Amino acid sequence: MKYQSQSIAKLYFIAAIGLFVGQILFGVTLGLQYVIGDFLFPEIPFNVARMVHTNLLIVWLLFGFMGSAYYLVPEESERELYAPWLAKLMFWIFLIAGALTILGYLMVPYATLAEITMNDLLPTMGREFLEQPTITKIGIVIVALAFLFNIGMTILTGRKTVISLVLLTGLIGLAVFFLFSFYNPDNVVMDKYFWWFVVHLWVEGVWELIMAAMLAYVLIKVTGVDREVIEKWLYIIIAMALISGLIGTGHHFFWIGAPDYWQWLGSIFSAIEPIPFFMMTLFAFNVVNKRRRDHPNKAAVLWALGTAVMAFLGAGVWGFLHTLAPVNFYTHGTQITAAHGHMAFYGAYVMVILTMISYSMPLMRGKQAGNARAQVIEMWSFWLMTVAMVFITLFLTGAGILQVYLQRYSDTPLGFMATQDKLEIFYWAREGAGVIFLIGLFLYIYSFFAKGEDVVMPEAAVAS
Amino acid sequence: MMKSETSKNNEQQLKNASNAALASLLNLTILPVISFIALLFIYKKTQPGNIDHYHAVLGIKINITAALALFLVSTLMIVLGGFHSPWTWVYVITYFTIVHTIFIVFAIWALVRSWSGDKLRSKHN
Amino acid sequence: MNTAIIEQEPKLLPGDLAIWFFIFMELLVFGIAFISYAVVRVQNEDMFNQFQLTLNTELGAINTIVLITSSYFVVRAVHTIKNHGDYIGCSHWLYAAIAGGGVFLVLKSFEYYDKFSAGISLSTNTFYMFYLSLTMFHFLHVILGMIILLAIAIKAQRGGYSASNHIGVESGASYWHMVDLVWIILFPLVYVMR
Numbered sequence: 001m002k003y004q005s006q007s008i009a010k011l012y013f014i015a016a017i018g019l020f021v022g023q024i025l026f027g028v029t030l031g032l033q034y035v036i037g038d039f040l041f042p043e044i045p046f047n048v049a050r051m052v053h054t055n056l057l058i059v060w061l062l063f064g065f066m067g068s069a070y071y072l073v074p075e076e077s078e079r080e081l082y083a084p085w086l087a088k089l090m091f092w093i094f095l096i097a098g099a100l101t102i103l104g105y106l107m108v109p110y111a112t113l114a115e116i117t118m119n120d121l122l123p124t125m126g127r128e129f130l131e132q133p134t135i136t137k138i139g140i141v142i143v144a145l146a147f148l149f150n151i152g153m154t155i156l157t158g159r160k161t162v163i164s165l166v167l168l169t170g171l172i173g174l175a176v177f178f179l180f181s182f183y184n185p186d187n188v189v190m191d192k193y194f195w196w197f198v199v200h201l202w203v204e205g206v207w208e209l210i211m212a213a214m215l216a217y218v219l220i221k222v223t224g225v226d227r228e229v230i231e232k233w234l235y236i237i238i239a240m241a242l243i244s245g246l247i248g249t250g251h252h253f254f255w256i257g258a259p260d261y262w263q264w265l266g267s268i269f270s271a272i273e274p275i276p277f278f279m280m281t282l283f284a285f286n287v288v289n290k291r292r293r294d295h296p297n298k299a300a301v302l303w304a305l306g307t308a309v310m311a312f313l314g315a316g317v318w319g320f321l322h323t324l325a326p327v328n329f330y331t332h333g334t335q336i337t338a339a340h341g342h343m344a345f346y347g348a349y350v351m352v353i354l355t356m357i358s359y360s361m362p363l364m365r366g367k368q369a370g371n372a373r374a375q376v377i378e379m380w381s382f383w384l385m386t387v388a389m390v391f392i393t394l395f396l397t398g399a400g401i402l403q404v405y406l407q408r409y410s411d412t413p414l415g416f417m418a419t420q421d422k423l424e425i426f427y428w429a430r431e432g433a434g435v436i437f438l439i440g441l442f443l444y445i446y447s448f449f450a451k452g453e454d455v456v457m458p459e460a461a462v463a464s
Numbered sequence: 465m466m467k468s469e470t471s472k473n474n475e476q477q478l479k480n481a482s483n484a485a486l487a488s489l490l491n492l493t494i495l496p497v498i499s500f501i502a503l504l505f506i507y508k509k510t511q512p513g514n515i516d517h518y519h520a521v522l523g524i525k526i527n528i529t530a531a532l533a534l535f536l537v538s539t540l541m542i543v544l545g546g547f548h549s550p551w552t553w554v555y556v557i558t559y560f561t562i563v564h565t566i567f568i569v570f571a572i573w574a575l576v577r578s579w580s581g582d583k584l585r586s587k588h589n
Numbered sequence: 590m591n592t593a594i595i596e597q598e599p600k601l602l603p604g605d606l607a608i609w610f611f612i613f614m615e616l617l618v619f620g621i622a623f624i625s626y627a628v629v630r631v632q633n634e635d636m637f638n639q640f641q642l643t644l645n646t647e648l649g650a651i652n653t654i655v656l657i658t659s660s661y662f663v664v665r666a667v668h669t670i671k672n673h674g675d676y677i678g679c680s681h682w683l684y685a686a687i688a689g690g691g692v693f694l695v696l697k698s699f700e701y702y703d704k705f706s707a708g709i710s711l712s713t714n715t716f717y718m719f720y721l722s723l724t725m726f727h728f729l730h731v732i733l734g735m736i737i738l739l740a741i742a743i744k745a746q747r748g749g750y751s752a753s754n755h756i757g758v759e760s761g762a763s764y765w766h767m768v769d770l771v772w773i774i775l776f777p778l779v780y781v782m783r
Contacts, residue, residue: 232605232607233607235607236607236608236610236611239611240611240614243615243618244618259711259712260712260715260718261711261712261715261718261722264625264718264719264722265722267625268618268621268622268625269618271621272614272617272618272621275614275617278568278572279610281569281572282572282575282576285572285573285576286576286579289576289577289579289580289582290580309569312565312569313565313569317561317564317565318561321561390562394558394562397557397558397561398554398555398558401550401553401554401557401558402550402551402554405550405553405554406550410550494617
């Protein structure tokens with residue numbers, strides 16, 4: 001760690017991991033509710049658990065992005081953070097607002113929450129992933145603006161690199177597109193449009209920039225490969241991500257009442273959405289293969305490679321699986337969507353944040369890398385979580401295919417609930433994989449506390 | 465003079481090796497069959513013992529294995545499971561997607577190794 | 590220091606390998622779009638033939654010549670820097686090529702103005718949907734290509750390239766040729782072929 005203010009990232013990372021644990025606990029609960037419908041009812045009904053599961057994901061990813069930016073930007077800009085106190089203040093505001101929101105979901109009925117938070121003054125609640133009370137949304141905007149100001153001033157008054165500029169572009173996009181969540185038109189089609197302008201343009205647009213920048217940063221650090229080489233790849237990847245991702249939004253407009261041409265535009269452009277992820281895999285493999293030194297932090301290298309592969313698998317391949325309009329006609333809103341969602345979020349965004357944490361945490365604790373035992377444990381957690389996620393995805397895909405066949409494709413289609421009964425075996429298997437994931441996560445947390453001998457690299461290999 | 469001759473030869477080999485690895489990857493992704501024919505042509509240009517020969521052979525092996533693993537096994541699943549059984553499609557689609565992706569990722573690694581003139585497993589220096 | 594480590598990707602194509610991945614992906618998008626167009630055309634032949642007649646073929650043909658000329662200027666730019674190391678001359682050829690792109694955009698805008706004032710939109714029918722999406726997507730590529738060429742021209746003018754180092758010029762040129770090539774396929778496909 002070169003700059004004192006980078007250590008603010010630690011706060012954000014700890015909060016992120018804490019919320020991650022919450023997310024997975026609710027995930028495991030939900031998985032069980034799929035097969036035991038009244039589990040924890042009426043205390044935590046399915047719809048509430050699902051809302052907490054997805055909202056915690058978004059909030060902890062935002063914590064992770066912010067923490068990563070606070071670590072990455074000072075080092076790239078070669079100066080201290082513009083206003084460290086502001087970063088600390090925003091951390092507490094965001095954490096308290098986030099915790100209160102989650103408590104609100106759990107303690108009172110959603111309608112009461114809307115009433116307490118005076119949703120009728122500016123109605124924004126009730127949409128999937130954007131369930132936050134209006135006041136929380138305003139809080140998110142304030143935190144995001146303060147964050148952007150802090151990061152932006154640091155970048156603008158310091159060294160400007162391609163990585164920090166791409167990251168800044170992504171983060172500005174994140175804040176700007178969130179503003180669409182304040183517009184809540186009565187027309188259901190319009191409502192869906194604006195909802196997707198937040199959700200899609202985040203995960204298949206600007207977040208990809210953030211992800212690519214963070215991955216590139218870690219790869220430069222752990223491989224020592226020339227910045228020029230990495231920047232060149234970064235340009236190409238983000239150009240592809242934007243070209244395919246922006247018009248690719250059309251794949252959400254197939255059946256919402258939008259004009260027909262979206263079936264063409266959406267299919268064609270989203271068919272190439274896997275390519276930026278494919279390029280990311282090629283890029284990460286290439287850079288690691290050409291590494292100029294062996295970094296003592298083997299776990300971080302593993303996470304970086306894992307991110308590239310799993311993002312391609314989850315976002316690229318599993319996205320393509322059901323993106324073409326004729327296929328999506330049968331598959332939309334089935335467990336195939338859930339399969340894609342799980343692996344894409346894990347492979348692209350969860351893993352890239354864990355990569356950043358894996359790389360930067362030891363440095364913030366005054367070491368080049370975690371000790372040998374800690375790294376072994378961390379790599380175990382990598383494999384447990386990743387393999388568990390692959391199985392969750394496979395089981396959900398199987399469930400999805402069976403669901404499509406029985407409920408939509410068959411000449412004698414079954415009803416929704418009758419179909420769900422037939423999928424039970426997959427849901428049990430998925431729950432099992434979910435528990436393995438949870439164990440992997442606990443192991444991951446344990447790896448920060450494991451004691452052991454420091455990894456010593458041969459003198460020549462360690463360049464700083 | 466001898467030296468420049470060898471380096472030219474090496475350059476040509478590197479070019480062939482990366483072309484072979486690229487053809488192998490393309491055959492697995494967006495240009496099937498045509499790329500395999502291209503791969504066979506590249507194979508014919510190479511000499512045993514050289515790096516380009518290694519990558520051409522590797523590409524052919526990957527693609528034949530992939531063809532067998534994907535089409536033969538999927539066909540078997542359909543024949544044994546029955547075309548009109550939903551469970552057949554549960555297995556075939558899930559299997560095909562994941563195994564296909566694994567082959568693609570493997571071919572990407574082979575391509576990257578061919579760029580640096582390495583074999584798959586030889587130690588990087 | 591250790592030269593063995595500083596490896597380059599083997600040189601297969603003019604310009605940077607990365608730009609070729611980009612070009613390849615662009616061609617893939619256009620390729621998928623063209624095939625979709627062809628398939629739908631076969632299914633709706635009469636309708637396509639009827640509305641194809643409303644397109645301004647003369648303007649399209651002029652634009653084809655404009656783009657090909659512009660591509661030629663780019664060839665001259667590469668030639669100038671590669672064989673003579675003349676970076677000022679190179680930048681001049683690039684500016685000429687950018688001007689060609691500008692003419693294309695102006696002519697195309699007239700065409701769009703004509704269509705839009707006739708009340709035609711993406712929703713009018715499938716033919717216009719393809720016509721507008723394909724040409725507008727290409728339009729955006731012309732703009733992007735011009736931006737790339739401009740960046741290279743400015744760098745060339747400042748002496749950023751030489752006879753031995755001109756990979757940037759070649760990369761930009763390759764991209765511009767791709768933009769040209771796509772139009773050369775798009776124009777007969779959408780405007781002419783019946």
